[in-house]
Amino acid sequence: MEKLEALKRLFPGKVDLSESERLRHGKDEGYPEARPVLAVVYPEGVEDVQKALRWAREWGVAVIPFGAGTSLEGHLYPVREAISLDLSRMNRVLEVRPQDFSCVVEPGLTRKALNQALKGTGLFFPVDPGADASLGGMAATNASGTTTVRYGGMRQNVLALQVVLASGEVLELGRGVRKTSSGYDLKDLFIGSEGTLGVITRLTLRLHPLPEHVHTLRVFFPGVEEAAEASYRIMASGLPVARLELLDELAMRALNRYLKAGFPERPALFLEFHASTKEALEAERASALELVREAGALEVEAATTEEERRRQWEARHQAYWALVHLxxxxxxxxxxxxxxxxxxxxxxxxxxxxxxxxxxxxxxxxxxxxxxxxxxxxxxxxxxxxxxxxxxxxxxxxxxxxxxxxxxxxxxxxxxxxxxxEHGPALEWMRRLKALFDPEGLLNPGKVV
Missing domain, CATH: 3.30.70.2740 (Alpha-Beta Plaits)
Structure with missing residues (x-):
């Protein structure tokens, strides 16, 4: 096929045409259908992304950006002939700025790899969706997770983006500062756009100090309604909770089978508090215990060591796979x-x-x-x-x-x-924005709007 020969000439050693990889890149973790893409291209820099988009315009082939493949709603399924732009080779930490509580990374870097690279700085990147997703993909879906209740999701933790438009033009969006009132906020427009407006090629991220004191609880209830009521009471109290997660009895049963966790098989809240002093931590813990008991808590367990805390949150993140196993x-x-x-x-x-x-x-x-x-x-x-x-x-x-x-x-x-x-007339304005940034409809077509 002439178009594929042209693609291989353009990207020597960076194109995969194998059936297995083409199919892997045409599905995600949650959508029931799969369809192989035309080819998988592995760019290694912004110039490669521009070349891929130039090829796509020339041949009229769609482009679907790919991070780690952990999305759930059909983001990666090709509704028409498309190549997958796998950004996993663009995985460097470009700069760490401890004095500014920020860093600059490429989109294929995963969140776990970033936090590993930050060891010794006293800082961490908090957004934790469970899966070891790529940071570019997390921005593209506005990911969040267990720590969002305290630290916010991707939109709150991305300071600046570099994106490549379908035209090949490179835009620098946002600034490496905590706040700005300069112009329209195009940076946040691209966060959550799911690869339909442009390809993210660089991110400037906000970092946070590692908490000095951490306290983790498991609270068990007679039913999920009581657990949900307790969670509302905790949030309404203004307590600075860092994690607040609900797991029902089916999840606890699955985790016990899958991880031999030994949890009571009742609905639970997993809570965590981060504080700068032990006194503050104890006060927050005592207030939380009073609130959950008022809501009907039957039993409370505390994770007393770092290893036990790690096991508790690993169990939360493994809940899906535990259910698959069950x-x-x-x-x-x-x-x-x-x-x-x-x-x-x-x-x-x-x-x-x-x-x-x-x-x-x-x-x-x-x-x-x-x-x-x-x-x-x-x-x-x-x-x-x-x-x-x-x-x-x-x-x-x-x-x-x-x-x-x-x-x-x-x-x-x-x-x-x-x-x-959900959006009423605003949806038409979203469609107009899509047409403005991607007039030929090449970027992840059929998604969002």
Whole structure:
């Protein structure tokens, strides 16, 4: 094929045409369909990205940026002929500025690799979606995670971006400062754009001091409603909680089978507090214990060592794989929604009741300190449409309560249908922005809008 020969000449040693890699780059972790891309290209710098986009314009082939492949909503599925632009070779830490609490990195660097590189500086990058995702991909989906309740998600922790437009033009967006009022905020427009407006080729990130004192709790409840109510009370109290995670009894059972964790098999809140003094930490802990007991807590366990704390949060991050292990041969529908904090107990109650009403087994867990939770539903292939119907009703309820169809997974293909109801006339302006930045529709077409 002439276009592929031209691509290989343009990128000697940087193009993979194998069936396995083409298929791996045409699917993500949560979308049920997969389709091989035309080719996988591995750029090693911004000039390579520009060359790839020039080739794409010449041949009319779409381009899908690829980080670590951990997205969930069909972001990577090619709706038409496309190449995958795998940025994993652009994985350097370009600069660490401890005095400015910031660093400059390439998009293919993963969050774990960055924190490893920061060892000895007294600083860390806090955004933790669980998966060892690439930082460029995390910005592209506005990722968040367990620490967002205190430190914010990607939008709060990206100071500046370098992006390449479909035209090949390179833009520098934002500045390496804590705040600016200079001009329109194009940087935040690209965060969460899912590769539909441009390709991120460099990020300036905000870093945070490592906490001096950490206290971690596991609190067990008779039901998920009581756990959700406790989470709301903690947030309403103003306590500076650093992590606040809900896991239901199914998650705890799965973790006990998968990791031999030895947890009580009841709904739980996993909490963590970060403080600069032991006195402050003890005061926060005592207040939290009073609040959870008022909400009906049955049992409280404390992680007393760094190793135990690490095991607790590793268990939280392994919850999905524990469920996969508990339900072999099943597909999983994974969805996320978020509602205002005051409506969280109601939303959790609805989600649990809807599972019973529809005869589905499902797992409720998530970042409830942000009003955000996930529902994971294991189904056999023939029951997948029922799980999709459940997810649709869940989103409709979230929107009814003033929430959103996705708090952190992004829109991709799966959640496009909910955007008209959530955004109204603003959706048309999003489409106009897409057409302005990508008039030929080459960048991850079919996604978001």
């Amino acid at each position: 339900f072999p041969g099943h597909r999983f529908l994974i969805t996320d929604t978020a509602v205002p904090l005051s409506r969280l107990p109601e939303m959790v109650r609805f989600a649990q009741g809807l599972l019973r009403e529809m005869g589905l087994t499902g797992n409720i867990l998530g970042h409830v300190g942000d009003g955000n939770f996930h529902t994971l539903i294991p189904v056999l292939l023939e029951d997948y449409p029922k799980a999709e119907a459940y997810a649709e009703r869940l989103v409709e309820k979230a929107l009814e309560l003033g929430g959103t169809c996705t708090a952190e997974h992004g829109v991709g293909l799966r959640k496009r249908k909910f955007l008209p109801k």
